[in-house]
Amino acid sequence: MNRKRIIDLRSDTVTRPTADMIEAMSRAELGDDFFRDDPTVLAFEEEAADLLGMEAAMLVISGTMGNLVCALSLSPRGSSFIVEANAHIQINESGWPAAIAGLTAKPVHGVAGKIGVDALKQAIAETQMRLSAPPSLLCLENTHNAAGGRVTDPSHLAELADVAHARGIKVHLDGARIFNAAVALGRPVRDFMRNVDTTTFCLSKGLSCALGAVVAGSADAVQAARRWRQVIGGGMRQAGVIAAAGRVALKSMVERLAVDHENARLLATRLRDAGLEVDVEAVETNMMFLKVPNGFDQHLFQSELRASGIVITPPKSGRIRLVTHREVSTSDIVFCSGIIGRAFDLAQRQKVCADADTTTAEVVY
Numbered sequence: 619m620n621r622k623r624i625i626d627l628r629s630d631t632v633t634r635p636t637a638d639m640i641e642a643m644s645r646a647e648l649g650d651d652f653f654r655d656d657p658t659v660l661a662f663e664e665e666a667a668d669l670l671g672m673e674a675a676m677l678v679i680s681g682t683m684g685n686l687v688c689a690l691s692l693s694p695r696g697s698s699f700i701v702e703a704n705a706h707i708q709i710n711e712s713g714w715p716a717a718i719a720g721l722t723a724k725p726v727h728g729v730a731g732k733i734g735v736d737a738l739k740q741a742i743a744e745t746q747m748r749l750s751a752p753p754s755l756l757c758l759e760n761t762h763n764a765a766g767g768r769v770t771d772p773s774h775l776a777e778l779a780d781v782a783h784a785r786g787i788k789v790h791l792d793g794a795r796i797f798n799a800a801v802a803l804g805r806p807v808r809d810f811m812r813n814v815d816t817t818t819f820c821l822s823k824g825l826s827c828a829l830g831a832v833v834a835g836s837a838d839a840v841q842a843a844r845r846w847r848q849v850i851g852g853g854m855r856q857a858g859v860i861a862a863a864g865r866v867a868l869k870s871m872v873e874r875l876a877v878d879h880e881n882a883r884l885l886a887t888r889l890r891d892a893g894l895e896v897d898v899e900a901v902e903t904n905m906m907f908l909k910v911p912n913g914f915d916q917h918l919f920q921s922e923l924r925a926s927g928i929v930i931t932p933p934k935s936g937r938i939r940l941v942t943h944r945e946v947s948t949s950d951i952v953f954c955s956g957i958i959g960r961a962f963d964l965a966q967r968q969k970v971c972a973d974a975d976t977t978t979a980e981v982v983y
């Protein structure tokens with residue numbers, strides 16, 4: 619069957635495993651991870667911990683599971699956690715902090731996904747009042763997804779972590795896309811881990827694995843997370859099939875993220891040059907936002923794009939997030955930008971016509 623080529627800009631999670639990964643998965647030496655007998659898992663966890671400069675690491679199924687088991691390990695029920703108001707944990711993880719971990723969120727609005735030092739101090743002071751749930755955890759996110767893949771530099775992360783630690787609060791870094799941050803700043807990933815108690819990163823996003831994420835921290839923290847992983851049904855057996863692809867990802871998929879970043883910037887620049895509202899300077903990694911006007915005909919926009927094989931998510935809060943990844947090439951970007959520009963124009967003109975119709979209707983009736 620001659621399948622039409624699809625250019626999928628919804629997320630970097632759509633990336634499929636590479637031929638090398640599938641080969642590694644099929645050849646992986648396996649054992650039962652419950653007994654810590656799977657050599658591929660053991661090797662992968664050691665390599666991941668080394669790369670992050672952490673004492674220990676553990677494979678989990680997803681980023682959400684990683685964040686959850688870290689929070690369960692660091693924070694007692696009935697306490698509160700401080701989190702950027704639009705962080706993934708706060709808005710996109712189906713409410714596990716309340717539903718499972720017994721935590722109350724103290725959301726703090728950041729700028730470009732970054733919590734300010736004074737805002738953090740104030741949030742801590744507010745949660746330390748007698749009628750509040752006492753703060754036990756600060757959750758940071760890098761890159762920040764809802765802010766459009768924005769990067770927080772290691773020194774700001776370390777400063778926030780210092781403020782938290784000085785007040786007896788632990789720090790978890792949701793680093794689902796931490797390798798994008800590291801590549802964007804040209805810094806080793808371990809630089810982002812200074813002062814962090816636990817972290818999670820994802821294998822299944824820009825790194826192209828089919829599934830998997832990693833939790834890392836001190837040996838004690840990872841041991842506690844391992845117990846919580848078992849509690850929530852996340853224990854695995856021959857998990858080397860996942861870890862084998864993870865090993866390939868850590869060796870060969872990190873540096874190439876720079877191409878995704880260049881492509882996101884190219885797409886943003888071309889759309890801006892075509893007259894669309896895009897903040898090119900805000901594109902730091904593999905995501906960009908396209909602003910849409912009120913009443914914009916998004917159904918027409920999406921169906922026009924789909925007819926050319928381009929898939930996007932619908933607008934949220936007046937903007938559409940477009941994400942680049944390994945399965946979108948630079949020539950795809952050049953092709954896409956022309957189509958997106960024309961479809962946007964059409965969807966906008968449709969709105970103008972609809973507005974004109976409404977005005978007439980109001981005059982008549």
Ligand SMILES: Cc1ncc(COP(=O)(O)O)c(C=O)c1O
Nearest residue numbers: 680681682683706763792794820
């Ligand atoms: C910043 C961030 N953290 C965590 C996650 C959760 O990862 P998963 O989908 O593997 O549960 C995502 C997923 O998009 C994310 O963007």
